[in-house]
Amino acid sequence: MANREHWGSKFGFVLAASGSAIGLGNIWKFPYIAGQNGGAAFIFVYLICIAIVGLPVVIAEILMGRTTQRNPVGAFRKLSGSKFWTAIGGLGVVAGFIILSFYAVIAGWSTGYMVEALLGNFGQLATAAQANTHFNSLVGDPTWMIGFYTIFFVFTMAVVFLGVKDGIEKGSKIMMPILFIILIILMIKGISLKGSGEGLAFLLKPDWSKISGQSVLIALGHAFFTLSLGMGALMTYGSYLNKKTNIPNAAVQIVFLDTLVALMAGVAIFTAVFATGQNPAMGPGLIFNTLTVVFGSMTGGYFFGLLFFVLLTVAALTSSISLLEVAVAYFVDERGWSRQKSVLLIGSAIFLFGIPSALSFNLLADFTYNGKTFFDLADFVASNVLLPVGGFFIAIFVAWIWGFDKALIELKHGAENIFKDRTWLVTIFKVFLKFIAPVMIFIVFLHSVGLLESTIEQLKNYWIIIVLCIVMLAIMISRKRIKK
Ligand code: PFF
Secondary structure (H helix, E strand, C coil), X not given: CCCCCCCCCHHHHHHHHXXXXXXXXXXXXXXHHHHHCCEHHHHHXXXXXXXXXXXXXXXXXXXXXXXHCCCHHHHHHHHHCCHHHHHHHHHHHXXXXXXXXXXXXXXXXXXXXXXXXXXXXXXXXXXXHHHHHHHHHHHCCHHHHHHHHHHHXXXXXHHHHCCHHHHHHHHHHHHHHHHHHHHHHHHHHHHHCCCHHHHHHHHHCECHHHCCHHHHHHHHHHHHHHCCCCCCHHHHHHCCCCCCCCHHHHHHHHHHHHHHHHHHHHHHXXXXXXXXXXXXXXXXXXXXXXXXXXXXXXXXXXXXXXXXXXXXXXHHHHXXXXXXXXXXXXXXXXXXXXXXHHHHHHHHHHHHHHHHHHHHHCCCCCCCXXXXXXXXXXXXXXXXXXXXXXXXXXXXXXXXXXXXXXXXXXXXXXXXXXXXCCHHHHHHHHHHHHHHHHHXXXXXXXXXXXXXXXXXXXXXXXXXXXHHHHHHHHHHHHHHHHHC
16 A cells, blocks of 8 residues: 555554553543552552563554554455454454544543533532532533533544544643643642552552552453553554554553553542542542542642543543554455545444443343443443454454464564564563463453353363363474474
8 A cells, every 4th residue: 555644653553552452441541440459469460461461562563553554454365365354353443433423422421521520620629429429410410411412523534534644643742732731730739749658558569469460460351451452552553654663662661651541640639639538549530529528628639620620631631543543454455445435434423322331321231132232231341242252353363373483573573673683572572472461461361351261160070071171282393393
């Protein structure tokens, strides 16, 4: 594709990809799951998951995109020529479609809360219970909900409409520095509050008793969501790179920035939560219920509250544009549509699909399946099923089907220095991508669809057969090697 758009610079790419990774997952979700799962001990486990599973898959995704210069469907097709693998790419496009539809709903809350902050409404919220009632009355109002959902969606479409360089890259170059500046201001404010030490201790002093198999799986599942893995977002962004870019280096920067922001958000939030005597383990309501009370009670709360929700909305916007870009790239590459047509048609389709999610907190709250609203179902299917499945197949594909050695040749373009005289680095990457990442992702998948325990039971029953199979497989593989 001769006239495919490309990023203006590696810096622009790293900012855009970090923008995709840094989102509601970092600022809304990470602090509350860390709060519920033992603070520092959880963070430690999370960092390990990021390093051994997250980073290798980030590299694999970007590499597939850059090599093929295609969206996920085109990338799998070009490298495999098989229908099955092309369909796996299709799964990514579908995942992006579904995630954007409910992600924009929460981003809509954040946009609405920006206005709440502007109107000075947090000042009247003295307790978390009051804040909760206020929150419920807002999201319970379909007009409020749909209104802010629409506003957020229009912004998302506008950025993608403008293109890779003039929309996504330029937008990220403006929004990401704003995000960092706000986060630094909020962190300093948090640390300077009296009693903030307790919050820092909560984040830094590990409580190992809270770490269980369950929290490891939560950490790993979150690592996937927060790095935008498993649905080809980074693959699509990688497809706008040229061969000169050093992918491992860019991947480390993206992963580092994503982790840094999660930790900074944790510091900003927990210092303030502890200093004002609020409950750190509030769960999903931590931001909308606890934090609003915190802002209501602190000096300068009006200003800091406003800044916080600007931060959250900007972070969500740089992620939502990457979600939309995956589907748009598919229609541009595979169907020959213009970018503008794709954004308008596909953006509108996703917008409509998201309306039942936006109404899941009011008009459609009673329409449930297995106790899950439309919003819950969309979240479950995309985050717990499609992302792990996609991530699993991406790791397997690059390591085994495309083939690690062929992929490595591609990876070395632009990264010659990194691999020169460092065979150990190649070996580590190979072991992680071929074995550790797929196995761990598979376990997370079983966990997130609720099948892990029964699977372990089955494994216990049939362990002899399983051991025999593994031994036979090992013999077969080693024989093949000898023949070669
Ligand atoms: N990484 C984003 C976050 O942490 O909020 C969410 C996300 C964006 C997931 C893009 C997947 C994706 F493709």
